Amino acid sequence: MKGWSVARLDNMSEKGNAAGPHDSQQAPLLVAPGEDLGDSEGYEVGHGVIVMDGRLRATKQGQMKKDGKSVSILPSRTKYFPRPGDLVIGLVEGCTNNIWFVDIGAPFNAILPMSLGPAKMEFGGTRSVIDIGEAILCRVQEVEETHSSVVTMKGMGLRKIRSGTVEDIDPHLLGRLIGRQGKALRQLKEDTECRVVAAENGRIWIDGDFEGMLEVRTRLRKMTAEAKAATPGGVA
């Protein structure tokens, strides 16, 4: 069998590999699903790790991280998972008399009840306010145990998107787009003179003149390509 680096906690003794991959100066240890990460004794299980027969197993592809006694995987690619308070851009997929069904790019559609809508309306008047196919800037209010989520449009700046364009990027690239303390995003807005709203679900609302919007789109695509080239595993 062709050899490849295997991340095992029991390979990383205090003598051998300092205190594990996170603290060492070595390149990050990449793991694939199913890879054995060592004995689970004394370790807490984080994201992307499960315990099977007393052994830690990776369930996702990515970088293994060890933070104290907690072991987790920083996945190379993952689907957006809603959390309460997230600012998201949703696409209205359907509606009933008092509810809109909103695609927020998560594994499950969110609902927007009439009571949390942008304006007061009569029962049955949902479609006259936000029609199917329209985009909205909203906030995740609640995520239930069954993963159903509720979004709200009550809040500062939450609105129906009437102009500009919405671009998609992978949610894990948002950090790269926004930069340290929002510096990169601020620079992008200044350079292109566009309004750029980066939502947590990886959708970017760009509004401004045509040339500026085109420039933002070009930069977003360039950033995705650069991230792909730079990421170990080639996925971005």
Add this chain to the structure above:
Amino acid sequence: MGYGDVQMIDENGIRVDGRKAGDVRPISIELGVVPVADGSCRMTWGTNEVIVAVYGPMEAHPRKIQRQDRAVLDVRYNMAPFSTSDRIRPGFNRRSREISKVTSDALESVVLLELYPRSKIRVEIEIICAEAGTRCVGLTAASVALADAGIPMTDLVVSVASGKINGVVVCDLNKSEDNYGEADLPMGILPNSGELSFLQMDGDLSQEEFQEAWDYNMEAAMVIGGYCAEALKNGGYNL
């Protein structure tokens, strides 16, 4: 001359394509070949070529297919009309329906579907070029594409087929061996745990021959599992 009379392995144990009994055809794996998909993989295995695209997890439509406690895995295996020398009529047929079903069942045992209740994961397997063992290539590529999409899984699934030609058990049958051979044993193996998620058998094997084919499949699956893991870490693999 009957099927059994076709000479496919010589007295030195060398097969028609120059391989020894336990050798696997060359494999290459490329990731991210379908940019619009959440995860994708192109795998070439000998002359076989397959592209797999994974979409989701997403809201399951129509609602009647939703499961309240877990996601559903919607696997579609399809052979392109130009994938073989005889043109294949486009669309679903009995064979593709059966392979879609067994592939879905094999993947369900490793994908953590209970994390995404009421949703759907769509796996599209498209055979571009077929030369025996397409269900094995399709299943292996599908598990790599699922991992590429960031779907949580307890293990990869690697599928290999061994069989019998001229009374000799060999690993990874090619087209002529598959057509004129005496038996075929495709298996889906979890390379990290050594467990089995899928097994089919066509033809007759004695208990000893079955054990030999089993051992060949297990050994090959461990090697190919290493290639798949390497591909996921490095963005591709080329043997």
